[in-house]
Amino acid sequence: MTNLTRTRRIAAAAVALIAAGGAGINAAQGSPHDGPGHYAPGAAGSGDPYFPSAGNGGYDVLHYDLDLHYAPPRHPSVLAGKLTAEATITLRATQDLDALNFDLRGLAVTGVDVDGKDVNRGAGPAEWTQVQDDASRTWELTVGLRPKLKEGQEATVTIDYGGATGRPEDTTGALYGWVTTADGAMVVNEPDGAPTWFPVNDDPEDKATYSFHITVPEGKTAVANGLPDGRPRISGGWTTWSWEAADPMASYLATASVGDFTLSYGKGPHGLPIINAVDRDVTGPDLETTNAALALQPQMITFLSDLFGRYPFEAFGAIVDDDSVDYALETQTRPVYSGVAEEGTVVHELGHQWFGNSVSPADWKDIWLNEGWATYIEWLWAGHTGKATVAQQFADTVAELDSGNLWSMDITDPGRDNLFSGPVYLRGAAALHALRAKVGDEAFFAGAREWLEHHANSSATTEDFEKVMEDASGRQLGAFFNDWLREGDRPAMP
Structure with missing residues (x-):
């Protein structure tokens, strides 16, 4: 568009x-x-x-x-x-x-x-x-x-x-x-x-x-x-x-x-069609894990819709291939998983339907807006299901970034061959949690909804996101975003 x-x-x-x-x-x-x-x-x-x-x-x-x-x-x-x-x-x-x-x-x-x-x-x-x-x-x-x-x-x-x-x-x-x-x-x-x-x-x-x-x-x-x-x-x-x-x-x-897929048909919130295609060669523990994760799709959609607004597309589902490639991608309405679909990955790719698919990056250097949000959504789901608190996942991620000396990358411009490197996901998610702590839950989720509504079916930049969050919070956030996204040093913790 x-x-x-x-x-x-x-x-x-x-x-x-x-x-x-x-x-x-x-x-x-x-x-x-x-x-x-x-x-x-x-x-x-x-x-x-x-x-x-x-x-x-x-x-x-x-x-x-x-x-x-x-x-x-x-x-x-x-x-x-x-x-x-x-x-x-x-x-x-x-x-x-x-x-x-x-x-x-x-x-x-x-x-x-x-x-x-x-x-x-x-x-x-x-x-x-x-x-x-x-x-x-x-x-x-x-x-x-x-x-x-x-x-x-x-x-x-x-x-x-x-x-x-x-x-x-x-x-x-x-x-x-x-x-x-x-x-x-x-x-x-x-x-x-x-x-x-x-x-x-x-x-x-x-x-x-x-x-x-x-x-x-x-x-x-x-x-x-x-x-x-x-x-x-x-x-x-x-x-x-x-x-x-x-x-x-x-x-x-x-x-x-x-492929040699078996199709199954279900429904999510508001009658949303859910169509899953699972390769017939996915068997044993991988099939059990896949079936358990895909069964949670309706609940995941409800949870994310409550946070970010109604699911943005006409359908959802999955394609689970038995190919040996270790791959998962948020293909619109029907993410692709290689070998097995695990719960955390399924909610990650579902989160992308809002963050990345409905609102896409204007340039590929803005990819953290996709991957940081999808990773943070994994944290939110794990907190919702009682597997781990969001605060604990934030602390674990900061520790991982510290131990790997991974703060040096400017994730708003990671470089062509670093689009899917660890800091894009981890520092991106950590920055979102730190932003939430800084502006409060009300402004944070209001800003997220405004971002999705204003740029629906379009594309936007990191600077566009910063403006939306400043408007939602009524605060100047330039120094915060520089600290958490761009600067090469460990940012001040919330």
């Missing part, structure tokens, strides 16, 4: 590109002052300091309709599948455009049309090109627009693409994106893995709704975000599973996981 932060950031990226002589803009995009109205290409990146090539400028995506045909590995010893797909993307121009870009990695485009008209492959202003440069982490599909697109106009771009799937890795070497497994695929995108399976404006600030139509061999189950759209359709040995995600969603939170 367009907001002022995103507009300023894209403008800065465009200025930088022009100053560099258009570096990073494919020749197929044409001149930035092409004809009356000064039509220009959209920027080839959103301007995120950690992932400058991720995302794109000049448009907002309104809806992704993804038609995916997936053949999993034929033998578990060779983890390679085949994806053949069509993405139909409805978007609105936020500037006068003569070309636009999508992020797409490792898959080859075979055809593009705009509003039903074929776009040829080539180097002309009305043609499309694809660049994939793994060394610079630049993966761009550039689509020339003729007729050009005026600011405010909508267009539908349809892209045919496909190729072999494997085990893509992020900048730290961790698996992410469309991760091929022996029985299907575990699809987990954070931070910039979405382009490994669909053409996308991979910017957390550009939220959209989604439709998924996932065709897999008969007997396999495909699970995505949101709610099922009718019954699975079987034809010629293949099954098509359709899902609709009607709530705005950042691309890193989308999933289309495939």
Whole structure:
């Protein structure tokens, strides 16, 4: 969704590109002052300091309709599948455009049309090109627009693409994106893995709704975000599973996981649909732990709704895969767990539905707003269930930060490869508890609710959070936040 932060950031990226002589803009995009109205290409990146090539400028995506045909590995010893797909993307121009870009990695485009008209492959202003440069982490599909697109106009771009799937890795070497497994695929995108399976404006600030139509061999189950759209359709040995995600969603939170899942259906507060998919190979103690944790989802939702306001989406649930990857991700409405879902992890990923999914980080450096809150929610749940007081968990965390000398990291800017490091979670949660102690329960929870209401289905920054908390408490908190989030020394304890 367009907001002022995103507009300023894209403008800065465009200025930088022009100053560099258009570096990073494919020749197929044409001149930035092409004809009356000064039509220009959209920027080839959103301007995120950690992932400058991720995302794109000049448009907002309104809806992704993804038609995916997936053949999993034929033998578990060779983890390679085949994806053949069509993405139909409805978007609105936020500037006068003569070309636009999508992020797409490792898959080859075979055809593009705009509003039903074929776009040829080539180097002309009305043609499309694809660049994939793994060394610079630049993966761009550039689509020339003729007729050009005026600011405010909508267009539908349809892209045919496909190729072999494997085990893509992020900048730290961790698996992410469309991760091929022996029985299907575990699809987990954070931070910039979405382009490994669909053409996308991979910017957390550009939220959209989604439709998924996932065709897999008969007997396999495909699970995505949101709610099922009718019954699975079987034809010629293949099954098509359709899902609709009607709530705005950042691309890193989308999933289309495939495996030998058993689906179960339940209800939470106010009749909220809860859909769980558990791999049939999750057995024994792992299955017992998983079933016990998932059974608590309705109570967890009630508890967090009482604190932070009604659950923000149309459904919830889980995908529990037996893949060997040690992974859990808050994919919107349906978190993914690898191997086992434990109680603390389930409430952590549930907490993200408010903090991270409904309100997403404007830049990836603001990730502590996701992970600090989700970790603090673990503490709140443990206190609620009598496992440990919040005060004791705070003391234990401070001791861990002390013993590991982990106060040195500025968690408002941890660095690209430290997004998921311990201090982001631990110092973030400790800072929230210290804030609660400083301003009192009433102001703390009022501020949290205001944060969620004001920025719902959007994105925001650390500075935005500080302002909300200052307004809620009526106090100047700049020194406090610097002490607890940014400074390299141990902060003064509450």
